[in-house]
């Protein structure tokens with residue numbers, strides 16, 4: 001990405017020209033208005049439509065300015081791990097790693113332990129690593145998998161060290177490295193042995209998971225299973241804390257006699273009468289429990305579906321924290337979230353390509369990317385609510401782990417820590433507000449990151465140029481993708497309303513960063529302008545109301561330039577970031593779908609909350625992905641298949657534009673008015689409508705042509721046909 005710096009001046013020039021174009025559009029909108037020769041009613045309608053369009057364009061311009069601010073001066077970072085090693089190898093700080101899982105059916109235990117094994121095997125002194133798993137599902141199946149993982153680690157860690165294995169998630173390693181290294185028979189033997197070990201472990205875990213319960217034999221293997229005798233359900237149980245590998249003990253060694261990282265299993269107490277605050281609650285329990293066990297000054301947080309693809313990420317992150325000049329002001333180092341199960345053209349635009357290759361680099365240059373929930377290294381201090389303060393420059397070498405008391409046995413420690421993860425511990429405390437992750441927001445990560453920045457800390461975005469740090473699993477159905485976006489947009493707008501960066505960040509974060517934040521925080525209200533633009537011009541077309549300049553009029557130039565200029569820019573940017581043309585087209589479609597549905601529902605939920613209704617009736621659908629669905633996903637066929645209000649909105653808009661487009665084509669060719677006249681008058685409106693119809697082609701297929709289970713359900717089809725017809729008829733008469 002070094003060459004990216006070279007094109008920045010070009011981008012600025014282009015942005016300036018678009019800005020001029022947008023200003024000309026406003027001049028046109030203000031200096032002209034809709035006039036009708038027919039009647040007054042028509043004229044009034046047209047005038048209102050005109051004003052609405054003007055407001056939408058105003059909004060688009062403001063929103064576009066945020067995106068320009070983000071792109072203005074991106075920064076790209078590199079690390080020098082050799083220097084780190086030379087200077088600090090003997091005194092590297094301890095690192096605690098938190099892995100969060102919530103449900104053994106959605107997040108299978110094999111996936112969880114692959115993530116755990118990949119982070120245990122970091123290229124870092126193992127006695128300085130502690131890995132904590134928070135199991136919010138409270139499942140003994142996950143506990144059993146962790147027990148197996150703690151045994152497998154004894155073989156796996158030396159193997160990784162010896163052969164410099166990458167990636168260090170066994171599943172990913174054996175999947176990507178199909179080829180047996182034949183040249184060297186020693187390696188081949190060990191390779192086969194460890195692969196067999198892994199596979200037999202996987203079979204044991206999967207068969208237990210399928211059974212849904214732990215057999216008597218296995219229960220005898222570890223005292224921890226007895227804890228489940230008192231568990232009455234996933235929402236009602238006491239704290240279960242088991243130190244599976246106690247790295248403080250000399251006997252915790254692998255098969256080469258090297259120390260092992262500490263491995264802890266935690267499921268915090270849950271009671272029906274206490275709100276558990278989802279992932280934020282789990283993270284806060286982990287922060288407290290780990291502070292008693294290992295209390296490392298650096299905390300890495302990953303989701304259980306996001307394994308480490310680069311064994312040097314810890315060192316990468318420490319290069320920033322240990323930097324002499326700037327290191328002391330950094331609260332967190334965020335890595336990009338990359339997904340490794342996406343198809344070539346990424347039909348649901350899950351890759352966050354522009355977010356990770358463009359936006360976050362821009363945030364970085366203004367003093368800090370957002371915290372996006374996973375693949376992020378934190379300074380424990382800042383996470384625990386400390387304000388940044390120059391005087392408290394921490395000397396990493398002198399932080400010796402005071403609380404690490406080697407006298408206590410693991411069992412004693414477990415008993416002491418249990419209370420830290422109980423429901424009542426947080427009562428009348430600052431946890432969830434000033435300390436730890438914040439509660440009460442659908443995007444606890446973003447609001448927590450912003451709060452840290454408002455307390456004076458900086459953050460870093462590090463996108464490793466050579467090898468991605470973390471690889472996760474992105475949404476694989478349309479509904480999953482849209483529901484995820486709904487949650488994000490709802491939470492982001494909630495932050496804008498309740499924790500506004502301009503107010504809370506006044507004087508502590510730069511204006512550039514405040515404006516950059518708006519790019520995400522204002523997703524939800526963006527739906528209004530988008531919905532207007534994809535429906536009103538088409539409906540007006542039916543009625544013969546022309547809302548854009550005639551094609552022969554010079555005023556048409558700024559409209560065409562801004563519209564197609566932006567499209568061309570986004571295509572070039574996409575290709576530059578490594579995407580394909582088809583992927584870009586898919587991303588445009590998904591942007592349309594997200595704004596008109598997810599953001600709309602996210603917006604409505606916020607409005608309802610403001611009015612005092614705490615929760616909308618909108619329910620999450622389960623993430624069940626059967627084989628059929630995966631197959632369609634791999635063929636990049638859009639998945640509908642369920643009835644959802646989101647789909648009704650999508651289909652109605654798509655049908656509306658298709659209907660109008662056909663009616664117009666018919667008018668153009670069948671009626672006696674000369675084509676050129678009508679084209680001149682409605683050219684832009686027809687083009688807009690046609691483009692919308694074009695981008696919706698896969699949706700029409702799902703409505704009318706497809707026969708598989710992933711097609712649009714008939715009830716949604718009928719409903720949307722009725723809605724679209726009603727809208728058209730209302731517009732016409």
Ligand SMILES: *[C@@H]1O[C@H](CO)[C@@H](O)[C@H](O)[C@H]1NC(C)=O
Nearest residue numbers: 166167309310338466467468
């Ligand atoms: C993940 O790591 C492997 C092995 O080092 C590497 O070949 C691959 O390119 C990485 N994946 C990504 C997406 O960077």
Ligand SMILES: CC(=O)N[C@H]1CO[C@H](CO)[C@@H](O)[C@@H]1O
Nearest residue numbers: 340341342343473476630634
């Ligand atoms: C293309 C691809 O790798 N898809 C996989 C993504 O991840 C899900 C869940 O792990 C799998 O079911 C898909 O096969």
